[in-house]
Amino acid sequence: MKNTALTQFRDTGTLYLSAPEAAELVRRLGLPHCLQHMAQHIRADFLRWADFDKTARVAAHSKDGVIELMPVADDHRYSFKYVNGHPGNTRFGMSTVMAFGVLADVDTGAPLFLSELTLTTALRTAAMSALAAQTLARPDSRVMALIGNGAQSEFQALAFQHLVGITCLRVYDVDPAASAKLVANLQGSGLHITVCQSTAEAVKGADIVTTVTADKAMALILTPEMMEPGMHLNAVGGDCPGKTELHGDILDAAKVFVEYEPQSRVEGEIQHQPADFAVTELWQVLRGERAGRDSAEQVTVFDSVGFALEDFSALRFMMDSAVRLGMGERIALIPQLADPKNLFGMLAAPVSVSARLEQIATTAQ
Amino acid sequence: MKNTALTQFRDTGTLYLSAPEAAELVRRLGLPHCLQHMAQHIRADFLRWADFDKTARVAAHSKDGVIELMPVADDHRYSFKYVNGHPGNTRFGMSTVMAFGVLADVDTGAPLFLSELTLTTALRTAAMSALAAQTLARPDSRVMALIGNGAQSEFQALAFQHLVGITCLRVYDVDPAASAKLVANLQGSGLHITVCQSTAEAVKGADIVTTVTADKAMALILTPEMMEPGMHLNAVGGDCPGKTELHGDILDAAKVFVEYEPQSRVEGEIQHQPADFAVTELWQVLRGERAGRDSAEQVTVFDSVGFALEDFSALRFMMDSAVRLGMGERIALIPQLADPKNLFGMLAAPVSVSARLEQIATTAQ
Structure with missing residues (x-):
């Protein structure tokens, strides 16, 4: 597969998957299939955690938001994601989070695959959450409270339905229109959905x-009195410095799992806990090296912030799927040179028929 | 301009400039024009050095090369470049260096412009070198030795011809085919070119x-006995840890200028000098805050490694030019959502006519 991808790059350029094509790909394969396979790709990559060159993301903060680059690599593949977070964007009719990324060949540096990652990030975040819950939640979990019914909520709902076995959703959002949108989008999903009037009502049971x-600095979405024995908390929204969702006492009383500890200490729910606050990295549980949930009564927390390796896995899945389905288009992001030592040579001759015709037309005038 | 670019992004997507189109753009405007304007853009950005959020590049090293991300931002624009360095790539018919990058809007995170940067990097590096020489070389400089006649050499030659006033080139490469390629490419340029048999012969006078x-670890391309009073050295090839071109004694005897000191201490010719070895950042000279050349006899060195801000300037120039010439194409790298809070909605309907027809065909079967 690896050499095939490189050969295709050399012969025809970088494979590009646009946002509309990514949506079409997901429709063709079905969302449950994509969530399932993305979770499998993430699991496979998390199981070989030590193979990866991991770094915390590189963030450029400004007054209205942040732009981040998230690179990661193993010996064969390199990936990065560009992603922003601008809570005010919806005022301009734009998404709060926009993303794209690249999968490249480590041996040559060739950018094999350029893809939209706005939709894909929502899928991989939901797949990651479901994978963690498969490992940490009680196996008999059927009822999920879903607090925050924004852009990511439906993906979370369906991932937990298809990968974890959730049948009942209890949803709440400060904006009733968001919950109404979720209910409309999930019509026909088979999920039994109850719209609640408060977080406490949704969480109960x-x-x-x-x-x-989103959008709330140091919000206290969940407070200790809402907790019930054996709950699993999938805390997705607290994901940057100053942005958290859980009361500190919840974390103190629970067993907390993270993706990549150095990043989570800065960005996660645990950012307000002491530096020696005990956490377990999820890959250790997946590999059977450390225990997950210790008892049916324990409260477990997946303090998810989103790690570059999940995008690596997602890009692998999207690229393999696009190649298999013949989707996407080849683009000349990198020059195809007859002689790679002669970069200047590409300025010598018109490269396209239209340019040549235009030149002829100009000469004829 | 700024709001126009954002409006265009919202209405029609990210502007994409492929490698063949970038070459066409350079042909249309003329290489001297592009070098001139790129140098002006770099100068303008270097003059407002303090406005930028600067970081050293993020590198992923592997056994055959390196893949780097180079981000930089001011209050309005953010850019990053993806660039690799794999000296063995020419064996596979691929370029040693391949690059692309993005210019984004800081207020919203919108990726306004995606461009090839393989060709563009060669132009911006040459423009940067010429800008430094305009500032540091003796004004009566007419003869340039050009050691290393690979992919970047012609761009350097033409930048120094058109921006610095060089009329005579003395070229040398360990591979005579490289020099022959350079001579062929620069036929008709008006430069008087002498192919030499050694570095010493080329440098003399x-x-x-x-x-x-390229390609040589800790090479000693230039040695002290080759130096003549008043020379300006434009050291471009030494640009990563373990890759240098100048003998340390040359640096000790010369006045050394760098782009961004923290990066140059690690990557530049000065990587082997003591941590307190005196250097001057070029922006300080451009702003008149520190002296350039102190006398006609002094040897000056521009220890160039390539800094993210130069790519920022280059991306600005290429985007403005592409917009002005109506070049490039708009791509849907980011979803255009009717309701930005309803990402899930993009999975609801087929997005393309072909997909719709396919669906109809499938249903009809």
């Missing part, structure tokens, strides 16, 4: 609580 | 010495 709120 | 060799 839930086996799993997913928080995926 | 030169006003400016440009070294742009």
Whole structure:
């Protein structure tokens, strides 16, 4: 596969998957299939955690938001994601989070695959959450509270339905229109959905609580009195310095799992906890090296911030799927040179028929 | 301009300039024009050095090469470049260096412009070298030695001809085929070119010495006995840890200028000098805050490694030019959502006519 991808790059350029094509790819394969396979790709990559060159993301903060680059690599493939976070964007009719990324060949540096990652990030985040819950939640979990019904909420709902076995959703958002949108989008999904009037009402009796709120600095979405024995908390919305969703006492009383500890200490729910606050990296649980949930009564927390390796896995899945389905188009992001030592040579001759015709037309005038 | 670019992004997507189109753009405007304007853009950005959020590049090293991300931002624009360095790539018919990059809007995170940067990097590096020489070389410089006649050499030659006033080139490469390629490419340029048999022969009597060799770890391209009073050295090829071109004694006897000191201490010719070795950042000279050349006899060295801000300037120039010439194409790298809070909605309907027809065909079967 690896050499095939490189040969295709050399012969025809970088494979590019646009946002509309990514959506079409997901429709063709089906969202449950994509969530399932993305979770499998993430699991496979997390199981070989030590193979990866990991770095915390590189962030450029400004007054209205942040732009981040998230690179990661193993011996064969390199990936990075560009992603922004600008809570005010919806005022301009733009998404809060926009993303794209590249999968490249480590041996040559060739950018094999350029893809939209706005939609894909929503899928991989949901797949990651479901993978963590498969490992950490009680196996008999059927009821999930979903707090925050924004852009990511439906993906979380369907990932937990298809990968974890959730049948009942109890949803709440400060904006009733968001919940109404979720209900409309999930019509026909088979999920039994109850719209609640408060977080406390939604959380009551839930086996799993997913928080995926945005836009709120140091919000206290979940407080200790809402907790019930054996709950699994999937805390997705707290993902940058100053942005958290859980009361500190919840973390103190629970067993907390993270993706990549150095990044989570800065960005996650645990950012307000002491530096020696005990956490377990999820890959250790997946590999059977450390325990997950210790008892049916324990409260577990997946303090998710999103790690570059998940995008690496997602890009692998999207590229393999696009190649298999013959989707995407080849683009000349990198020059195809007859002689790679002669870069200047590409200025010598017109490269396109249209340019040549234009030149002829100009000469004829 | 700024709001126009954002409006165009919202209405029609990211502007994409492929490698063939970048070459066409350079042909249309003329290489001298592009070099001139790129140098002006770099100068303008270097003059407002303090406005930029600067970081050293993020590198992923592997056994055959390196892949780097180079981000930089001011209050309005953010850019990053992806660039690799794999000296063995020419064996596979691929370029040693391949690059692309993005210019984004800081207020919203929108990726306004995606461009090839393989060709563009060669132009911006040459423009940067010429800008430094305009500032540091003796004004009466007419003869340049050009050591290393690879992919970047012609761009350096033409930048120094058109921006610095060089009329005579003395070229040398360990590979005679490289020099022959350079001579062929520069036929009709008006430059008087002498192919030499050694570095020493080429350097003798030169006003400016440009070294742009590749592939050699800790090479000693220039040695102290080759130096003549008043020379300006444009050291381009030494640009990563373990890759240098100048003998340390040359640096000790000369006045050394760099782009961004923290990066140059690691990557530049000065990587082997003590941590307190005196250097001057070029922006300080451009702003008149520190002296350039102190006398006609002094040897000056521009220890160039390539800094993210030069790519920022280059991306600005290429985007403005592409917009002005109506070049490039708009791509849907980011979803255009009717309701930005409803990302899930993009999965609801087929997005293309072909997909719709396919669906109809499938249903009809």
